[in-house]
Amino acid sequence: MVHFVGAGPGAVDLITVRGQKLLSEADVVIYAGSLVNPELLTYCKPDAQLHNSAEMDLPEILDVMKQAAGEGKSIVRLHTGEPSLYGAVREQMDGLDRLGISYDSCPGVTAAFGAAAQLNMEFTLPGVSQSLILTRLEGRTSVPAYESMESLAAHQCSMAIYLSAGMLPELARKLIIGGRSGDTPVAVIYKATWPDEKRVHTTISRMAEEAAKAGIDRTAVVLVGDAVIGSRYENSKLYDPSFETGYRKARIE
DSSP states (O other), rough: OEEOOOBBOOOOGGGGGHHHHHHHSSSSSOTTTTTTTTGGGGOOOOOOOEEEEEGHHHHHHHHHHHOOOOOOOHHHHHHHEETTTTTHHHHHHHHHHHTTTEEEEEEEOHHHHHHHHTTOOOOOOOOTTTEEEEEEEESSSOOOOOHHHHHHHHOOOOOOOOOOSHHHHHHHHHHHHHOTTTEEEEEESSSSSSSOEEEEEGGGGHHHHHHHHOHHHHHHEEEEEGGGGOOOOOOOTTTTTTOSSSSSSSOOO
């Protein structure tokens, strides 16, 4: 059995309880060494076999899984953040299907939510934004034309943009072409929740310059929208005394 486990955004204690348990029981761990906090490996058994997938290609990863599964061993494939987001897990699962090896998934905290927690922000503020777009700029991996940054920016909602910290001038240009004001608030968070985290609070028009000053050019998530500064929002109806729910009566003063 292969367990795909989300390691979380970086902080060693932000892996889920289930993920930590699976990691501690695994005989073989294949971890994304370029991104996963190496301290997470302290949860592994002393005799666990560790493989850094940053140094492996897909056939090599599947070969390790095949051999370990054939020996009846428990396998954890440890991905950064939440594996279903930019984790390239589907191709691994399809390979396991062809090999007849069973697998399951354990979710993790993605970088956007780790960053939001560090900023104490809410993506979905009433009167500001009720939607969150998770996306990326096109790089070596293409993006469908109907998901262009310009077309997504036109929605004017909160955005969390991955894998684009090295292309901030291009990102700013496309956001503005899509209709976002250059004064739109932005937070660029490098290695959110890690001990060496860096944060830049700025605007779309200044984010490339400010991130460069801070030395941020990779491993960062870019949060875009008025929700970043959390002003001029409306209180929710959830806790409005005059709003009746299935659990409490409205209170009229």
